[in-house]
Amino acid sequence: MNDLTLIRKNLFRKKLRAILLTLSILIAFLIFGVLGAFHTVWTSGGALAADNRLITVNRINFTVSMPFAYWNRVAAIEGVENVAHASWFGGYFQEQTQQVQTFAVDPATYLAAYPELTMPAEQRQAFLDTRDCLLVGTDLAGQYGWSVGDTIPLLSNIWQKTDGTSSWTFNICAIFDAEDDKVPANYAVFHYDYYNEALAFNSDQVGWLIINTTDPSFNDQVSRAVDELFANSPSETETTTEAAFNEAFANQFGNIALILLFVVGSAFTTILIIVGFTMVTAINERTGEIAVMKTLGFPAPRIFRMVLAESVMLSLVGGLLGLGLANLMISGVADAAAAFLPGLALSAQVFWVGVGLAILLGLLTGIVPAINAQRVKIITALGKQ
Numbered sequence: 001m002n003d004l005t006l007i008r009k010n011l012f013r014k015k016l017r018a019i020l021l022t023l024s025i026l027i028a029f030l031i032f033g034v035l036g037a038f039h040t041v042w043t044s045g046g047a048l049a050a051d052n053r054l055i056t057v058n059r060i061n062f063t064v065s066m067p068f069a070y071w072n073r074v075a076a077i078e079g080v081e082n083v084a085h086a087s088w089f090g091g092y093f094q095e096q097t098q099q100v101q102t103f104a105v106d107p108a109t110y111l112a113a114y115p116e117l118t119m120p121a122e123q124r125q126a127f128l129d130t131r132d133c134l135l136v137g138t139d140l141a142g143q144y145g146w147s148v149g150d151t152i153p154l155l156s157n158i159w160q161k162t163d164g165t166s167s168w169t170f171n172i173c174a175i176f177d178a179e180d181d182k183v184p185a186n187y188a189v190f191h192y193d194y195y196n197e198a199l200a201f202n203s204d205q206v207g208w209l210i211i212n213t214t215d216p217s218f219n220d221q222v223s224r225a226v227d228e229l230f231a232n233s234p235s236e237t238e239t240t241t242e243a244a245f246n247e248a249f250a251n252q253f254g255n256i257a258l259i260l261l262f263v264v265g266s267a268f269t270t271i272l273i274i275v276g277f278t279m280v281t282a283i284n285e286r287t288g289e290i291a292v293m294k295t296l297g298f299p300a301p302r303i304f305r306m307v308l309a310e311s312v313m314l315s316l317v318g319g320l321l322g323l324g325l326a327n328l329m330i331s332g333v334a335d336a337a338a339a340f341l342p343g344l345a346l347s348a349q350v351f352w353v354g355v356g357l358a359i360l361l362g363l364l365t366g367i368v369p370a371i372n373a374q375r376v377k378i379i380t381a382l383g384k385q
Helices: 003-011 015-042 044-048 070-075 107-113 121-129 138-144 192-196 216-229 242-251 256-285 287-295 300-334 348-374 378-383
Strands: 053-058 080-088 102-105 133-137 151-156 167-178 188-191 208-213 237-241
Touching: 003 300, 015 256, 015 300, 015 348, 053 216, 053 242, 070 080, 070 208, 070 216, 080 107, 080 192, 102 107, 102 192, 107 121, 107 188, 107 208, 121 133, 121 167, 133 138, 138 167, 188 192, 208 216, 216 237, 237 242, 256 300, 256 348, 300 348
Parallel strands: 102 188, 133 167
Antiparallel strands: 053 208, 053 237, 080 102, 080 208, 133 188, 151 167
């Protein structure tokens, strides 16, 4: 009988206790896997940002608009390759509960700003040429069952037209996707001119500028030049990299990383205490057996390794089961959540961090019982039997 067989038999000698401990660890890693996947998606904006892409917003707040004239003025700055603009529409489809992320943009410069967006060539041209075209992300199209050729109304809960209505009619002439599943495809864009000409108020204003520099090394220079250009104007600007802008936008909803750390940390601390005390109790119950093993010639370091391996094995079994269940759950909701959380999946990074935590948990919960087992005195232990 080898050590692995002994470890396995000792681990499951009391099946109910082993099952309950495994379930406890499973739940902790299930929470870790699910929250880790959500955290990865939530913070992916910075990772997906282009190195040479800058965002310019009103210094007061990114929800405050800027004059349309800023667009052409920024394009003349040295080091700028392309400038696009976008404005939040605040749209919904039929019912206010059916919110649609929609932006008014300049078609040509917007597509140049985001080359990662892909679509058939004829649809791309249709978007450029068709004034009332709505370019829809594939996830959004799937959510509402839209297809190319559909005519739909989108209503704004912010903007109103000169005729007193707040509904714009669009022809879906193109659907975009991206090669990378993590690139959002859960929104729609349309021609700024079509939107702006009908506005009852706040016309000739844009929400933010998207700037592509000729090289990332020009980012700081261009950022300073843009902000200096509009210094002391009624609408001063703040220009940052796209990664920094995305991070700041995510932080508007709170420090998600800190919240996840608190939740996962609480779960792991609880499991650590439960499993640690249980392992100490289990080893104490086997003091006589350990004394017999030493009598038969098992050296103390070997017993130490066996007890520690028992704890690590228990933690790994529960951890892998928890991560596997988390993967199944995330895969089950990924399609339904694609319109809100594109690219939702249990990443390899989260999985391997989970495996590392499982090993660490096993080491932490097993170190004290292993030391106690190693220190068992044969005469004292057998005398208690």
